[in-house]
Amino acid sequence: MAVTDTDATERVEPEPVATEDPTLSPVVDHGGMHMHTPVPEVMHHNHRAPAPATIDHAERGPRGVKLAKISKTGDRVFRTMAITSGLVIVLLVLFVGIFLLALALPSLQADQDNFLTSRNWTVVGNELRFGIVGLLWTTVLTSLLAMAIAVPVSVGVALCLTQYLHKRASGPVSFVVDLLAAVPSIIFGLWGLIVLGPFLAPAAEWLISKLGWIPLFSRNVDPKGSVFVASVVLAIMMLPIVTAISRDVFAQTPRDQIEAALALGATRWEVIRTAVLPYGRSGVISASMLGLGRALGETIAVMIILTTPPAGSPFTPSIFAGGETFASKIANNASEFDSPSKTGAFIAAGLVLFLVTFAVNAMARVIADRGGAKS
Amino acid sequence: MAKRIDVKSLDIYYGGFHAVEDVSMTVEPRTVTAFIGPSGCGKSTLLRTLNRMHEVIPGAHVKGSVQLDGTELYGQSVDPVAVRRVVGMVFQRPNPFPSMSIFDNAASGLRLNGVKNKGVLADAVERSLTAANLWNEVKDRLGKAGMGLSGGQQQRLCIARAIAVEPQVLLMDEPCSALDPISTLAIEDLIGELKEKYTVVIVTHNMQQAARVSDQTAFFNLAAQGKPGRLIEIGPTEKIFSNPDEKATEDYITGRFG
Amino acid sequence: MSATTNDAQLTLRRPGGVRTVKNALATVYVTVVTVLAIVPLAWVLYTVITKGIRLILSSDWWLQSQRGITPRREGGGAYHAIVGTVEMALICAAIAVPLGILGAILLIEYAKGTKVARGVSFMVDVLSGIPSIVAALFIYALFITIFGFGRSAIAVSCALVLLMLPVVLRSTEEMLKLVPQELREASYALGVPKWKTIVRVVIPTAFSGITTGVMLGVARVMGETAPLLILVSYAVGINFSPTSDTMGALPTMINSGRDQAPQLPGYERVWAAALTLIIIVMLLNLLARLIARASKLKEK
Numbered sequence: 026m027a028v029t030d031t032d033a034t035e036r037v038e039p040e041p042v043a044t045e046d047p048t049l050s051p052v053v054d055h056g057g058m059h060m061h062t063p064v065p066e067v068m069h070h071n072h073r074a075p076a077p078a079t080i081d082h083a084e085r086g087p088r089g090v091k092l093a094k095i096s097k098t099g100d101r102v103f104r105t106m107a108i109t110s111g112l113v114i115v116l117l118v119l120f121v122g123i124f125l126l127a128l129a130l131p132s133l134q135a136d137q138d139n140f141l142t143s144r145n146w147t148v149v150g151n152e153l154r155f156g157i158v159g160l161l162w163t164t165v166l167t168s169l170l171a172m173a174i175a176v177p178v179s180v181g182v183a184l185c186l187t188q189y190l191h192k193r194a195s196g197p198v199s200f201v202v203d204l205l206a207a208v209p210s211i212i213f214g215l216w217g218l219i220v221l222g223p224f225l226a227p228a229a230e231w232l233i234s235k236l237g238w239i240p241l242f243s244r245n246v247d248p249k250g251s252v253f254v255a256s257v258v259l260a261i262m263m264l265p266i267v268t269a270i271s272r273d274v275f276a277q278t279p280r281d282q283i284e285a286a287l288a289l290g291a292t293r294w295e296v297i298r299t300a301v302l303p304y305g306r307s308g309v310i311s312a313s314m315l316g317l318g319r320a321l322g323e324t325i326a327v328m329i330i331l332t333t334p335p336a337g338s339p340f341t342p343s344i345f346a347g348g349e350t351f352a353s354k355i356a357n358n359a360s361e362f363d364s365p366s367k368t369g370a371f372i373a374a375g376l377v378l379f380l381v382t383f384a385v386n387a388m389a390r391v392i393a394d395r396g397g398a399k400s
Numbered sequence: 401m402a403k404r405i406d407v408k409s410l411d412i413y414y415g416g417f418h419a420v421e422d423v424s425m426t427v428e429p430r431t432v433t434a435f436i437g438p439s440g441c442g443k444s445t446l447l448r449t450l451n452r453m454h455e456v457i458p459g460a461h462v463k464g465s466v467q468l469d470g471t472e473l474y475g476q477s478v479d480p481v482a483v484r485r486v487v488g489m490v491f492q493r494p495n496p497f498p499s500m501s502i503f504d505n506a507a508s509g510l511r512l513n514g515v516k517n518k519g520v521l522a523d524a525v526e527r528s529l530t531a532a533n534l535w536n537e538v539k540d541r542l543g544k545a546g547m548g549l550s551g552g553q554q555q556r557l558c559i560a561r562a563i564a565v566e567p568q569v570l571l572m573d574e575p576c577s578a579l580d581p582i583s584t585l586a587i588e589d590l591i592g593e594l595k596e597k598y599t600v601v602i603v604t605h606n607m608q609q610a611a612r613v614s615d616q617t618a619f620f621n622l623a624a625q626g627k628p629g630r631l632i633e634i635g636p637t638e639k640i641f642s643n644p645d646e647k648a649t650e651d652y653i654t655g656r657f658g
Numbered sequence: 659m660s661a662t663t664n665d666a667q668l669t670l671r672r673p674g675g676v677r678t679v680k681n682a683l684a685t686v687y688v689t690v691v692t693v694l695a696i697v698p699l700a701w702v703l704y705t706v707i708t709k710g711i712r713l714i715l716s717s718d719w720w721l722q723s724q725r726g727i728t729p730r731r732e733g734g735g736a737y738h739a740i741v742g743t744v745e746m747a748l749i750c751a752a753i754a755v756p757l758g759i760l761g762a763i764l765l766i767e768y769a770k771g772t773k774v775a776r777g778v779s780f781m782v783d784v785l786s787g788i789p790s791i792v793a794a795l796f797i798y799a800l801f802i803t804i805f806g807f808g809r810s811a812i813a814v815s816c817a818l819v820l821l822m823l824p825v826v827l828r829s830t831e832e833m834l835k836l837v838p839q840e841l842r843e844a845s846y847a848l849g850v851p852k853w854k855t856i857v858r859v860v861i862p863t864a865f866s867g868i869t870t871g872v873m874l875g876v877a878r879v880m881g882e883t884a885p886l887l888i889l890v891s892y893a894v895g896i897n898f899s900p901t902s903d904t905m906g907a908l909p910t911m912i913n914s915g916r917d918q919a920p921q922l923p924g925y926e927r928v929w930a931a932a933l934t935l936i937i938i939v940m941l942l943n944l945l946a947r948l949i950a951r952a953s954k955l956k957e958k
Contacts, residue, residue: 089468089470089471090403090469090471090486091471092471092473092479093479093482093485094479095481095482095851099851100851100852103857104768104853106760107761107763107764107767107768108764110757110760111760111764111765111769113757114757114761114782114827115778115781117781117785117820118781120796121788121796121820124799124800124804125792125796125799127799128799178691178695181690181692182695184688185691185692186692189685189688189689198692200947201699202695202696204940205699207877207940207943208699208702208881208936208939209881209882209909209935209936211881211883211912211932212706212912212935215916215932216701216702216705218916220701264695264698268695292680292681293684293685294680294685295677295680295681297684321789322787322788322789322790322792323789324883325909329913352789352791355795355888356791356887356888359887360887362802365803368798368799371795375791375792375795378789378792379789382787382788382792386784390783453846453847456842456843456846481846481849483849484846484848485848488848489847491843493840495838495840495844496844497844497862499859499865500862508845508848509848509850512845512850512858512859513849513850558844561844
């Protein structure tokens with residue numbers, strides 16, 4: 026890509042070459058300082074024909090430089106592609122909200138029960154009576170219980186990885202915990218129902234026998250298909266996310282805060298209590314909420330494990346009862362979306378789920394940003 | 401091949417911030433001009449306007465003129481990309497492309513601008529690596545990763561990459577500041593050879609280096625904190641370093657500030 | 659622990675009593691909990707492997723479908739399900755990967771720091787929080803209720819795009835951020851236009867990281883069941899056509915058989931399908947991590 030001087034043959038005077046001019050002192054070689062002989066002060070050349078002030082095509086002066094015409098198409102096309110994909114993404118999200126709302130509205134308007142307070146779910150025929158209270162209860166119960174189990178465990182694991190274990194050991198352990206996130210949820214559901222459920226049955230029995238007088242722990246369905254088991258499985262599924270973020274946050278505890286605590290003669294636990302945990306508090310809360318968001322939206326594992334109570338059964342707050350979450354109810358009825366009004370009812374439930382998870386995730390981000398610890 | 405540069409009344413702005421004020425200077429072909437001055441005085445900024453690299457930062461613009469042998473680089477329809485094909489640049493930290501081998505790095509300027517002929521590329525690579533004093537060290541491992549070289553070698557590879565496209569002018573922004581003294585000396589020798597073919601402008605914070613390698617030196621400074629940088633004095637290197645006209649220049653040279 | 663009675667001497671003892679106990683308790687808790695955290699993965703893998711290994715070791719498993727097989731009969735394989743899972747994931751990737759990479763390019767190369775970038779980034783965050791069932795419902799609403807198409811494998815792939823897109827976009831974004839600005843400047847200084855710089859310099863430099871993100875995204879969508887339940891019917895025979903309304907897939911193969919009694923042959927097939935799915939997903943994950951690790955070493 027050599028840009029040639031097309032006027033090379035028309036040079037008026039030869040360019041002074043410093044080293045060959047006998048009137049200038051020679052270049053001193055290595056050893057001492059390189060002092061090149063100075064080029065004489067240059068006066069303005071007299072251009073034979075000064076380049077006009079504005080030239081628009083192939084800019085060139087009399088002995089000027091040819092500046093190539095650059096095609097703008099490549100840049101334009103590519104930029105458009107990038108902007109288009111950004112647009113697609115934004116529209117996609119907006120459409121999700123809009124479409125769900127549009128299709129849910131007719132059913133919501135035809136709903137003869139109060140959507141927010143009813144426990145019924147009759148969606149066949151012309152009489153629509155559906156409400157989300159039952160779904161809300163089960164969803165919140167399973168998710169909160171899962172959080173209650175997962176967060177203390179995750180924080181403990183994150184502390185272990187960052188404060189207790191050697192770098193060499195923390196790598197593999199981290200890896201194993203992260204790998205938990207790769208297991209598809211259907212497999213967790215299958216395993217939870219067939220393996221974990223029976224395993225936890227004795228523990229469940231014990232709890233019922235001791236605490237069964239509290240409504241929360243009263244006997245209900247076969248413990249295998251209960252909120253209790255589902256929550257444990259959800260907790261296992263939440264573990265990788267909460268652990269990974271907490272781990273990142275704890276690892277960023279400023280060195281000097283830790284050292285300040287150590288210098289006061291603190292034990293390892295005291296260092297954690299005074300330096301690591303306070304610094305990481307907002308990060309852990311944010312992580313927990315992100316995990317909560319995951320649990321709220323988890324569909325298949327819950328669908329497989331939770332026993333669906335027959336329609337019209339009475340409300341029970343027990344964690345040993347079955348139930349349906351927003352997600353599992355939709356999944357359980359997936360093959361029955363035959364009429365628009367029926368589908369609309371389920372879409373309404375999906376919409377609520379969308380809004381709830383969005384709110385939880387947004388809160389998590391706000392807390393993380395406010396807290397300052399970068400994850 | 402090498403051209404002269406004429407800067408006329410150049411003002412440089414980053415958005416609303418006036419970074420460099422009213423610079424006028426001439427750089428003769430096949431010479432080395434050094435820009436010296438304390439940090440933040442605008443020497444790198446000015447250097448970047450010579451190949452319109454400052455425009456990578458949104459909002460950067462200039463008033464005034466920069467001409468390459470009479471051709472206005474800031475003309476109405478001039479595309480900065482075209483300017484950069486005739487004015488090459490070497491950066492402070494060696495930055496060979498990590499995804500490419502030594503050969504591919506040296507050839508990258510040509511390849512990315514459309515040259516496909518293998519023979520032409522091979523010739524250009526050998527020529528530029530030889531001119532950069534790197535050929536003998538790497539000729540047996542052209543296919544190896546560019547990142548595997550030492551710092552000094554990487555910088556020479558970057559110089560080869562820049563001259564492979566045969567620019568009119570070569571700009572060097574503190575090319576040795578990230579290198580050890582031995583590599584630095586090697587590059588300074590190289591600059592002495594490069595000026596036989598190219599016009600070189602080099603920014604350096606090392607005064608002795610400026611004195612060693614350059615024919616003409618330009619001293620920049622800030623009028624005051626927050627004010628734009630200005631060209632204080634420009635002249636033959638020997639004069640600048642032995643009896644400069646301006647007191648500020650003399651203070652800087654003798655180490656009274658900066 | 660040294661005991662001393664002389665006050666003039668320095669006492670270098672462990673902090674006494676309660677503090678030591680608390681510290682010890684903390685250490686015990688942390689250790690127990692970490693072991694507890696490793697158990698589930700091991701347990702799940704153990705269960706799936708022991709219950710499913712016998713079938714997957716036979717070549718029939720990988721070559722035959724379930725056509726003509728009832729839960730009471732032995733035989734058949736998972737070929738239809740494997741093909742279906744892979745096919746739907748690949749169609750999804752064909753859409754999600756270019757969109758995700760271009761979106762990341764927009765955020766980092768063209769609009770960095772601008773309001774546009776913040777808006778798009780926010781939307782990506784929202785997208786990543788959408789549960790798979792909601793994504794499936796949206797596609798149902800769009801394709802089937804509004805457009806009137808029937809169920810199809812393509813619909814599933816489209817729902818999966820909503821799930822894979824944020825993964826690919828975010829990981830590409832992180833990789834692009836890691837490419838030093840100086841590399842871009844070196845390319846600009848050679849007179850290379852911006853788009854070519856992105857395509858020929860920036861992306862190749864970030865390539866292994868982008869690949870890792872894509873593989874993790876694919877691994878994730880292969881395991882998604884909700885879209886399969888809502889948007890396509892499970893086929894027991896081999897069906898490659900993405901527009902037909904039935905298609906086999908591993909998650910639905912598992913789901914369709916999960917209620918069976920343990921004595922039936924169909925029961926074991928469920929676990930074998932689960933094992934197949936885990937193998938594929940784990941392989942992708944491990945491969946992705948290996949690539950990530952290898953490229954980190956290369957830069958050192």
